[in-house]
Amino acid sequence: MEKPISDIYRNIFVNLADLTHQIHKWVNPEIILELGCGQGALTELLASVYPTSHIIVIDITPRVGHISSRT
Numbered sequence: 001m002e003k004p005i006s007d008i009y010r011n012i013f014v015n016l017a018d019l020t021h022q023i024h025k026w027v028n029p030e031i032i033l034e035l036g037c038g039q040g041a042l043t044e045l046l047a048s049v050y051p052t053s054h055i056i057v058i059d060i061t062p063r064v065g066h067i068s069s070r071t
């Protein structure tokens with residue numbers, strides 16, 4: 001239940017789907033560097049709209065991407 005609960009909490013502050021949609025309208029990158037990727041929620045969305053882009057993620061937490069299937 002960690003991911004659904006985390007998604008509900010995060011949606012109070014930012015709509016990552018909208019953010020991803022806006023980014024996708026603005027740029028078409030070959031390489032994406034996500035600083036502070038955390039659990040990988042945005043990473044997953046970026047990977048879905050940029051399936052051929054190379055995505056590099058960085059975070060200081062040792063639990064980086066622990067609930068993501070893509071990080």
Ligand SMILES: C[S@@+](CC[C@H](N)C(=O)[O-])C[C@H]1O[C@@H](n2cnc3c(N)ncnc32)[C@H](O)[C@@H]1O
Pocket residue numbers: 016035036037038039040041042043058059060061
């Ligand atoms: C709000 S969370 C990011 C969530 C993620 N971008 C997402 O949308 O799923 C902020 C992240 O920034 C990371 N962070 C904070 N300071 C950092 C630093 N100096 N270098 C790398 N990561 C950092 C934290 O560990 C945390 O995972």
